[in-house]
């Protein structure tokens with residue numbers, strides 16, 4: 135597929151997707167959606183890829199859903215198309231995807247970052263859900279995911295006032311896993327993704343599945359689900375290899391089998 139709004143590259147076993155609409159601060163229109171989903175799905179299906187990174191520019195991860203595209207939309211259009219539902223496809227990727235966020239991550243941009251498995255932020259990152267200032271509200275998951283990340287009080291504050299939070303506040307409240315100097319953001323995020331990609335792919339994928347299950351089920355069910363996945367890993371060569379390598383004091387050679 136020829137991409138026009140994103141750049142798609144591989145760095146070893148890492149798939150890198152860079153949002154690339156600089157003049158619109160990476161505003162997310164339908165074409166970006168289609169291309170990001172296609173690229174992530176292709177990496178998900180690629181046996182040579184173990185993890186992905188989604189990033190933008192130093193000024194903007196993404197300044198939101200494309201206001202110019204939405205401006206003339208009617209209720210009937212929005213409802214019948216189930217506008218934004220396409221982004222859910224991204225959350226169905228089974229390999230880990232890390233958001234490397236510099237600059238603005240606003241509205242749909244913040245929501246897109248939260249669809250990833252975790253967020254590493256540059257120290258200039260600014261997160262916000264300013265939809266309220268446009269006479270609407272979050273529509274790509276902000277009211278739900280942000281609340282799960284940061285709790286009710288801060289999610290209400292962000293969604294109702296439309297204010298921005300900086301990277302340090304994002305880290306303090308659990309939206310962001312770590313903050314790094316913006317000049318090192320991509321390198322550090324690629325390093326984290328490369329580390330994940332070195333591990334046994336089935337155990338990585340099951341770990342992602344188990345952590346995500348924590349958001350959707352009871353503690354009792356979640357614990358049982360985790361144990362069953364854990365048990366199943368003993369059927370793999372990689373469990374034998376990983377534990378033998380530890381005992382033999384050498385690096386494991388995982389085969390994803």
Ligand SMILES: CC(C)=CC(=O)SCCNC(=O)CCNC(=O)[C@H](O)C(C)(C)COP(=O)(O)OP(=O)(O)OC[C@H]1O[C@@H](n2cnc3c(N)ncnc32)[C@H](O)[C@@H]1OP(=O)(O)O
Nearest residue numbers: 157158159161197198199200201202240241242264272273
């Ligand atoms: C509705 C739902 C569910 C989700 C949403 O995401 S709604 C959008 C939420 N985002 C916003 O409200 C942020 C809008 N953008 C801004 O407030 C500012 O652009 C800024 C604070 C991020 C940066 O300000 P700055 O002065 O540095 O840059 P601008 O001149 O304002 O922008 C440059 C260029 O980009 C276009 N742009 C920016 N954001 C969007 C957007 N979300 N959609 C479409 N286009 C956007 C902006 O219009 C300008 O282009 P033009 O000069 O050609 O107009």
